[in-house]
Amino acid sequence: MVAEFVIVGGGGYGCAVAYHLALRGHSVVVLEAEEIAAAASGGVGKRGVRANRRDLRELPLMREAYALWPNLADELGGDTGYVRTGSLSVIEKDVVGSRGGLVAAGSRAWTQSRFGVPTEVWTGEQVREAVPQISDDVRGALYAPLDGVAAQHATTLAYARAAKARGASLHEGARVAELHPGRPGRRACVVTDDGRAYEAERGILLAANAGVPGLVSAGFGLELPAWTVYPQVVLLRPERPVELPHLLGHDSRVLSVKTLPDGVVQLSGGWRGRLDPATGGSEPVEEHVTGNIAQLEAVLPHAGRFERLSVHVASPECATVDQIPFIDPVPGADGFYFATGWTGHGWALLPAASRAIARMLLDGELPPELTPFSLTRLP
Ligand SMILES: Cc1cc2nc3c(=O)[nH]c(=O)nc-3n(C[C@H](O)[C@H](O)[C@H](O)COP(=O)(O)OP(=O)(O)OC[C@H]3O[C@@H](n4cnc5c(N)ncnc54)[C@H](O)[C@@H]3O)c2cc1C
Structure with a gap:
């Protein structure tokens, strides 16, 4: 052919x-x-349509993507599940190495905004007002209002x-x-x-x-110079309903949180499954699942315990050096x-x-x- x-x-x-x-x-x-x-x-x-804390080399494309996502369903004539939720990357520490913490927030917000990704620095009080279940240890956040999610x-x-x-x-x-x-x-x-x-x-x-x-x-x-990873997604039900209007990420903890219909919480953000050499497929790693949930419970302690509904690690993704x-x-x-x-x-x-x-x-x-x-x- x-x-x-x-x-x-x-x-x-x-x-x-x-x-x-x-x-x-x-x-x-x-x-x-x-x-x-x-x-x-x-x-x-869902997947995050997130520019907040993205590699700066990707921000010019992200700025273009921001303009395209809202009308994509109409253009294609099919559902995309796109919702502009905004995203919060919450901050607990003064300094995180040389890349994060409250000390870096202003510079990051300034730079992202210059790239066409409007970003505000929020105080801990502003975060608690938006997300009442958030930990008292949260001292601020980067808020990017044009971020969202899509199906x-x-x-x-x-x-x-x-x-x-x-x-x-x-x-x-x-x-x-x-x-x-x-x-x-x-x-x-x-x-x-x-x-x-x-x-x-x-x-x-x-x-x-x-x-x-x-x-x-x-x-x-x-x-x-690239390899395969198996990103982990865990679906959970919180003991008490989580009010989370925005995509939630974290400056120093490995986690990304989205809310789905029926009060289900989708947790991901950097934890991985592994290759099962016997089958050639992937399998979850129990410490990575419990580790991810522990991070979530530390960040949203006022939501109580999270009941595990399902764990997904089936989709391979190519990662580069x-x-x-x-x-x-x-x-x-x-x-x-x-x-x-x-x-x-x-x-x-x-x-x-x-x-x-x-x-x-x-x-x-x-x-x-x-x-x-x-x-x-x-x-
Ligand atoms: C669990 C998870 C969560 C993620 N969360 C986010 C997020 O929140 N935000 C974000 O921006 N990105 C996220 N990503 C990344 C994003 O989903 C991927 O980067 C993107 O979907 C890649 O699309 P793709 O078409 O390149 O790859 P894929 O969707 O993997 O498609 C590649 C296709 O190639 C096929 N294929 C493989 N080998 C062959 C072959 N030899 N011949 C023919 N076909 C072949 C496969 O079957 C597959 O269907 C996430 C990824 C995963 C796995």
Whole structure:
């Protein structure tokens, strides 16, 4: 089969880039090993659309994403579950190393605001007024009113349907096993594990998240300084209802909290499951689950104990050595591009980054807004 563009991976990025290409009238095929939104862009709960405390190199894209999220459901003609809640990153300590604490809050707020991420420094009293169950140890917070949450599974399906409606062809159960770069007289192509070949006239995007390092290593001998993590999400029911209108993060504790319907609390933010070598899948680590819940109970002590409802660690995510993604033409592999290494925070950037990645495929080179994510930043 031949198309102008082939995309490997049917998560948020694969589907959104396919949408942008199909919207401009280009032929595009998406190959997804399992089903659309099977991995990091699916699963329970919601994802944070958060710029607060994000790596500064990602803030220009975040500013663009802020403008796109509110109208995305209308644009795609499908639900995104997007809600602009604002986010609070609460602070308990005066100083946290050389990167945090009350001492750093003003500088962080100033810088974020200059990047187009309006940020206020709140006092402990302001935080307690907004979140009555918060610990008395909380002494302040960074508040970013334009942050929010979105439903990852619904949004990915909305992109997939919108891409399909504009002519994109999406194949589920199509696991790519081989990559062949273009050569004079031969188009770049991928081959699935059941032997089907897909050729691209213009470009092949590897958007397979944690699958990308293995594919480029086997295909081109390229070793990316990146690895797989299994982000942990725990759903809980508090003893007393939590009033939490905002996304909640923390300056020095590893936690991120969202409220879901029916009083359920979604807890995540940096704790991980692990690979089970026997099955090749992932499994929860009990100390990480109890550790995460202990952090939550320390930050929201007035909500009482939290009853554990379920633990989820099934979705692999590619993390990079400097914690921001790799987006680039693949060096030395004509016709191939990758977008991976989201390091646990790729979701919020999706509407803006996917548009820029589509531009990269159309122009055959990295657009200026993606230069911070080029592999050339490394020696
Ligand atoms: C639990 C969890 C919580 C998160 N929370 C946040 C958050 O609050 N805020 C935020 O900004 N980000 C968050 N993230 C990160 C964000 O969800 C991801 O960065 C984003 O969804 C990545 O999208 P993707 O399309 O690149 O990858 P994925 O959605 O993982 O899609 C990749 C797809 O490629 C497929 N694939 C793999 N190998 C092959 C192959 N060989 N052939 C064909 N297909 C293949 C997979 O089946 C998968 O469907 C979180 C991630 C997780 C896992």
